[in-house]
Amino acid sequence: MINWEKFLNIDRRWLYLLIAVVVVVPFFIRMGLPVVPSDEVRSIYNLVDSLGPDNAIFIGWDFDPGTEAENQPMGVAVLRHALDRHVPVFITAVSPLGQGLAEQGAASVFDTRIPGNFVYVPWAEWEPFRAAGYVGRDSLESAWKAAGNSLPEGARGWVFEGVDFALLGYLPYFGLVVLGMGTSIATQYPTDAYGNNLREMPMLRAHKNLREIDLAVTLAGSTACMYWVVYGTSRVGLPVAFGVTAVMATDYYPYIQSGQIVGMMGGLRGAAEYEVLEHEGGHTETTGKAYRGMDVQSLAHILIILFVILGNIAYFAGGFHKKTALKSGR
Amino acid sequence: MYETIGLWVAAILTLAVFSFLYKENPLYRFAEHVVVGSSLGYTIVITYQRVLYPRLVEPVFLHGESLVLIVPAMLGLLYVTRFFPRIAWLSRYPMAFLLGMGMGMAFPYDMQAYILRQIQATLIPLYTPGAPWYNTVGAVVIVLGTLAGLIYFFFSKPHKGPFFGFGSKVGIWIIMIGFGATFGFTVMGRISLLIGRVQFLLSDWLGLLH
Numbered sequence: 001m002i003n004w005e006k007f008l009n010i011d012r013r014w015l016y017l018l019i020a021v022v023v024v025v026p027f028f029i030r031m032g033l034p035v036v037p038s039d040e041v042r043s044i045y046n047l048v049d050s051l052g053p054d055n056a057i058f059i060g061w062d063f064d065p066g067t068e069a070e071n072q073p074m075g076v077a078v079l080r081h082a083l084d085r086h087v088p089v090f091i092t093a094v095s096p097l098g099q100g101l102a103e104q105g106a107a108s109v110f111d112t113r114i115p116g117n118f119v120y121v122p123w124a125e126w127e128p129f130r131a132a133g134y135v136g137r138d139s140l141e142s143a144w145k146a147a148g149n150s151l152p153e154g155a156r157g158w159v160f161e162g163v164d165f166a167l168l169g170y171l172p173y174f175g176l177v178v179l180g181m182g183t184s185i186a187t188q189y190p191t192d193a194y195g196n197n198l199r200e201m202p203m204l205r206a207h208k209n210l211r212e213i214d215l216a217v218t219l220a221g222s223t224a225c226m227y228w229v230v231y232g233t234s235r236v237g238l239p240v241a242f243g244v245t246a247v248m249a250t251d252y253y254p255y256i257q258s259g260q261i262v263g264m265m266g267g268l269r270g271a272a273e274y275e276v277l278e279h280e281g282g283h284t285e286t287t288g289k290a291y292r293g294m295d296v297q298s299l300a301h302i303l304i305i306l307f308v309i310l311g312n313i314a315y316f317a318g319g320f321h322k323k324t325a326l327k328s329g330r
Numbered sequence: 331m332y333e334t335i336g337l338w339v340a341a342i343l344t345l346a347v348f349s350f351l352y353k354e355n356p357l358y359r360f361a362e363h364v365v366v367g368s369s370l371g372y373t374i375v376i377t378y379q380r381v382l383y384p385r386l387v388e389p390v391f392l393h394g395e396s397l398v399l400i401v402p403a404m405l406g407l408l409y410v411t412r413f414f415p416r417i418a419w420l421s422r423y424p425m426a427f428l429l430g431m432g433m434g435m436a437f438p439y440d441m442q443a444y445i446l447r448q449i450q451a452t453l454i455p456l457y458t459p460g461a462p463w464y465n466t467v468g469a470v471v472i473v474l475g476t477l478a479g480l481i482y483f484f485f486s487k488p489h490k491g492p493f494f495g496f497g498s499k500v501g502i503w504i505i506m507i508g509f510g511a512t513f514g515f516t517v518m519g520r521i522s523l524l525i526g527r528v529q530f531l532l533s534d535w536l537g538l539l540h
Binding site: 230250260267289 | 351352369372373375376377380381384435436439440442443444447448450451472508511512515516517518519521522523524525526527528529532538539
């Protein structure tokens, strides 16, 4: 005879232990469960893929460390894709911690110890080329190569700060910042996060305000993503895509249907889908961290579904739906 | 060297936070306080570096330019009066300024983004010739779901009869389905956060994953 009450009052630490096992083991025994990209992620990918060196995008690192596991892989995936297409990328942050995370994310893309990454050329390093008039991407790269610079083995290309990439960083009252950038990016960010004059940067000269920006991808763990829609899309028609945590995803599906956002990456799954598309498109040699977590995610979901089913069986089989009180578990 | 120290500190703090799953303990408390303290410290430094220094200290106090910036700086300083009960009322001025500015700035754009465009998205044809059948089903669900949800939150009439009674019942079902979807996404989100930390421990810290 099963003691259903005891079953329902099981010490929750056993459940934590089971979850821990299910989360750790699949990292060592890879199953490679398929990840099928959804339409809302594919639309972001397609838009970035259609852009080139004459366009520009913003990536808003609008989250804090609490949601890093979900948002960081999205940012890294989009940044990597844009840089591979030579699309200039401006990076902003709603919070000071977001700026630190953006630097971390960019550093992971510029770490040349790992094959498939990019070589970062800081603003000051290519100053002589700038002075010689090489500011166009192609001419600059040719001159850079002619000067004897060569790519390390496995690297995908150079990223010139100010031409391909600018970390604008954190500013407070970000709604006002987006509103201001609708008129001029440089008035809001006279310098980048490292103190370099933004007005001198070729990518800013070509894209002076948000009307000249082709996409803003905001990665958020809070409602901060709406700044871009409220003050960017509504005011200057800026195309915006969301990379939000899974908890928030259902809140923002209506904005896809209303056409206010281009697409949405929801949680780690959204990031994994973007990584799959990127890999299929030949922009990366391997998929990233998010994809690696998907086997684990699937198994953990199966375990939780089992918990819910078993809990319900015990609840009804024990007749607790007829009783008024059930001893609470630990 | 510094990278290795950073990895170990992050790993130990992660394990300290996980120790809460067994039971509350001083190690967990310590980690919690370190997170709050270090985040605040980092925020203060970045805010000074990115905002206060280049936009106030440098132009006004080092170059003697843009003296008008002293006015908003003084207004901001009034927040500090919160610590002195006798003059604490002065802190209401910067608050009033921010509230007024925020409301004025947000109102037209918020109306547009949160309300008008969302209403517009529900004013759709139920049937579009040539469109696939599932588009029609989707359109019906959106229109009827929105109406039923609104009926549920209409409290000026009792929820009885074929319109308000049935409508509010459908409305609560629609809302419950919405909660279910949100809960599913929440579970996914929490597991994702755990995956992120486990990946960090196994890969970055222990180097067991390649």
